[in-house]
Amino acid sequence: MVDRRRMGHIGDVSVSAYCRFFKHRFLCCMLVLLVYLLGSDVCAQPVRPAAQESYRPPKLIVGLVVDQMRWDYLYRYYDRYGEDGFKRMIRKGFSFENAYINYLPSSTGVGHASIFTGSVPSIHGIAGNNWIDRYTGRKWYCTEDTAEQTVGSTSTAGRMSPRNLLVSTITDELRIASNFQSKVVGISLKDRGAILPAGHTGTAAFWWDNKARGFITSTYYMEQLPDWVEQFNNMNYDQTLLAEGWETLYPLDTYINSTADDAPWEGPIAGKSPAIFPYERVNIRQSPFGNTLTLRFAEEAVDGYGLGQNKATDFLTLNLASTDYVGHATGPNSIETEDTYLRLDRDLASFFAFLDEEIGSENYLVFLTADHGGAHSLGYMEKYNLPTGIWDTDLVKRLNEVLLKETGVNQLVNPDLDVAINYQINYDRDKIKQHALDVDTINKTSVNFLQRQPGIMYAVDVTRIGTAPIPRRIKEMIINGYNYKRSGTVQIIPEPGWMPEYSRQGTTHGGWNPYDTHIPLLFMGWDISHGRSSEMVYITDIAPTLATLLRIQAPNGSIGSPLKAITRMVNN
Numbered sequence: 039m040v041d042r043r044r045m046g047h048i049g050d051v052s053v054s055a056y057c058r059f060f061k062h063r064f065l066c067c068m069l070v071l072l073v074y075l076l077g078s079d080v081c082a083q084p085v086r087p088a089a090q091e092s093y094r095p096p097k098l099i100v101g102l103v104v105d106q107m108r109w110d111y112l113y114r115y116y117d118r119y120g121e122d123g124f125k126r127m128i129r130k131g132f133s134f135e136n137a138y139i140n141y142l143p144s145s146t147g148v149g150h151a152s153i154f155t156g157s158v159p160s161i162h163g164i165a166g167n168n169w170i171d172r173y174t175g176r177k178w179y180c181t182e183d184t185a186e187q188t189v190g191s192t193s194t195a196g197r198m199s200p201r202n203l204l205v206s207t208i209t210d211e212l213r214i215a216s217n218f219q220s221k222v223v224g225i226s227l228k229d230r231g232a233i234l235p236a237g238h239t240g241t242a243a244f245w246w247d248n249k250a251r252g253f254i255t256s257t258y259y260m261e262q263l264p265d266w267v268e269q270f271n272n273m274n275y276d277q278t279l280l281a282e283g284w285e286t287l288y289p290l291d292t293y294i295n296s297t298a299d300d301a302p303w304e305g306p307i308a309g310k311s312p313a314i315f316p317y318e319r320v321n322i323r324q325s326p327f328g329n330t331l332t333l334r335f336a337e338e339a340v341d342g343y344g345l346g347q348n349k350a351t352d353f354l355t356l357n358l359a360s361t362d363y364v365g366h367a368t369g370p371n372s373i374e375t376e377d378t379y380l381r382l383d384r385d386l387a388s389f390f391a392f393l394d395e396e397i398g399s400e401n402y403l404v405f406l407t408a409d410h411g412g413a414h415s416l417g418y419m420e421k422y423n424l425p426t427g428i429w430d431t432d433l434v435k436r437l438n439e440v441l442l443k444e445t446g447v448n449q450l451v452n453p454d455l456d457v458a459i460n461y462q463i464n465y466d467r468d469k470i471k472q473h474a475l476d477v478d479t480i481n482k483t484s485v486n487f488l489q490r491q492p493g494i495m496y497a498v499d500v501t502r503i504g505t506a507p508i509p510r511r512i513k514e515m516i517i518n519g520y521n522y523k524r525s526g527t528v529q530i531i532p533e534p535g536w537m538p539e540y541s542r543q544g545t546t547h548g549g550w551n552p553y554d555t556h557i558p559l560l561f562m563g564w565d566i567s568h569g570r571s572s573e574m575v576y577i578t579d580i581a582p583t584l585a586t587l588l589r590i591q592a593p594n595g596s597i598g599s600p601l602k603a604i605t606r607m608v609n610n
């Protein structure tokens with residue numbers, strides 16, 4: 039009788055036993071192989087927790103700060119941008135459509151300090167591009183440092199350092215976290231646009247010097263320019279860029295997003311007034327070519343320092359300042375401004391292509407933002423019946439007359455100190471002491487006088503801001519901007535659209551209003567997925583976001599929050 043269960047006999051071994059035998063042998067072989075691999079160099083790395091295993095830090099971070107770039111420029115010129123510049127960031131990267139500055143004043147030094155520290159003037163100490171020291175009455179420039187010397191020029195433009203910045207930057211934290219293996223390089227046409235982002239521990243910062251017609255630095259960083267900087271300067275690339283003057287990229291009549299070229303509210307470009315194309319003579323700052331020069335120099339810096347080629351993450355900060363110089367001269371509605379952005383778009387496209395090639399698009403993280411925006415020109419607003427005016431004509435003179443009547447002391451506010459500096463009132467502290475004056479009373483007199491003046495919406499004694507009847511958002515911006523040692527005690531908030539005397543032509547910035555404080559904020563590359571958010575976020579969120587993405591400590595004065603829309607995804 040044949041047992042059905044034994045039908046599968048092969049010799050003395052059943053089929054199922056035969057399979058089990060081979061399966062067992064297969065697993066044994068795999069186990070032996072695994073043991074071998076663990077013991078060999080292939081698997082020499084210790085086993086790490088799952089969360090870290092998939093984490094791959096970027097090789098390079100590039101922080102682009104487009105000087106005076108209003109958020110709306112992303113879309114105002116959108117149709118005229120190419121595919122690989124701003125549009126690449128919008129289409130491939132993540133855009134925060136409502137990023138705002140959350141302090142006063144909205145100016146360049148403060149913007150750069152706040153982006154890279156995640157902090158505000160009250161804490162980081164950069165209370166303006168300039169400020170008056172409360173105790174000495176001395177006027178300070180934000181990055182001046184007479185203890186340092188210029189490197190690369192006979193001018194004084196290099197006597198600078200980040201020492202007035204009171205806190206660490208995200209770039210400092212990266213250096214610390216990597217035990218100083220990460221390299222940090224800051225570049226700008228402006229000293230402050232290079233120095234503040236590079237932090238206290240930056241490998242280098244370079245800025246443009248008109249006298250030497252080259253990039254220079256300070257003894258704070260080094261005693262001698264690196265060879266590659268000397269070589270770049272000796273190329274006179276600026277002269278090549280400027281040789282043909284400045285003509286528009288496209289025919290003039292295609293600039294339908296801007297006002298007529300001969301608009302009377304435009305100030306001179308390179309001394310030419312009225313500001314009309316073409317410009318036979320231009321300078322590197324007040325033309326789009328300053329951005330071209332900066333980005334070209336940045337490429338040399340990537341090669342010169344081998345950025346993105348190291349084990350540790352490197353950080354390159356770039357301030358593109360020509361947009362600010364052109365913007366100040368001609369305002370946001372000029373063909374000059376539009377053409378500057380269209381050319382910057384092309385320069386960005388070629389810079390991104392360079393990074394793709396050198397670093398690999400998956401390996402670098404780039405973010406783009408601005409230090410502040412800018413107001414419409416006074417004449418433009420007048421023409422279109424928008425509320426505007428000049429708010430500070432003879433203001434200090436008239437305030438001093440009122441204070442003289444009240445106290446018997448002449449010139450309590452130093453007339454040499456422009457009231458437009460941070461829109462604050464700084465008293466002569468020596469006179470207050472000398473005459474034993476009561477600051478509260480003086481403040482009250484100043485506030486009463488200032489608040490009655492046309493074009494001034496609020497004048498606030500900042501020491502009593504808690505009870506001041508002004509909207510919460512503006513109040514918070516004043517508090518964030520108020521540095522006890524470096525800010526004036528009375529803050530002036532002009533009416534929206536009102537301008538200081540010095541910007542009768544062109545434009546300026548510095549206020550709380552959306553035109554000055556609504557900035558672009560885009561991240562692209564590395565692990566960043568495409569997306570867009572309408573949520574209100576702040577300039578102070580940038581540094582803690584980078585800290586989260588890099589898994590390093592936030593700067594020591596940071597008050598921002600990581601942007602959830604892009605920090606969530608790397609925590610898999």
Ligand code: ZN
Binds near residue numbers: 105106145147409410
């Ligand atoms: Zn600026």
